[in-house]
Amino acid sequence: MSAPITVTDATFQAEVIDSEIPVVVDIWATWCGPCKQVAPLLDQLAAEYDGRVKIVKLDADQNPETVTAVGVTSIPTLGFYTGGARVDTLIGAHPKPIIATKMEALLA
DSSP states (O other): OOOOEEEOTTTHIIIIITOSSOEEEEEEOTTOHHHHHHHHHHHHHHHHTTTTSEEEEEETTTOHHHHHHTTOOSSSEEEEEETTEEEEEEESOOOHHHHHHHHHHHHO
16 A cells, blocks of 8 residues: 655655656645645545555645745645646645546546
8 A cells, every 4th residue: 555755855856757657746734734634635545546646745844945946835735747747736625536536637
């Protein structure tokens, strides 16, 4: 069973941009209530999409370089990447079916 991977400013390029499979990036913070609502959903989706879509978590407070570089101004933000490019974004807490639909689009 797969689980979300923690990424940092130093590992974002290798884990997200250079990934051979699509990636969902959860940009979150420890103090963010909606981020805590999304976390268990991403845990479930990481297991369901194991080997097909990678889910990574980036702590916004500890990785300001990447947060600024990808233009995040609100959290939680989910960035959907394929081929090294962000192709979609969800801002705020969303139910699992909405997130899963966006993940399916990465695989289409």
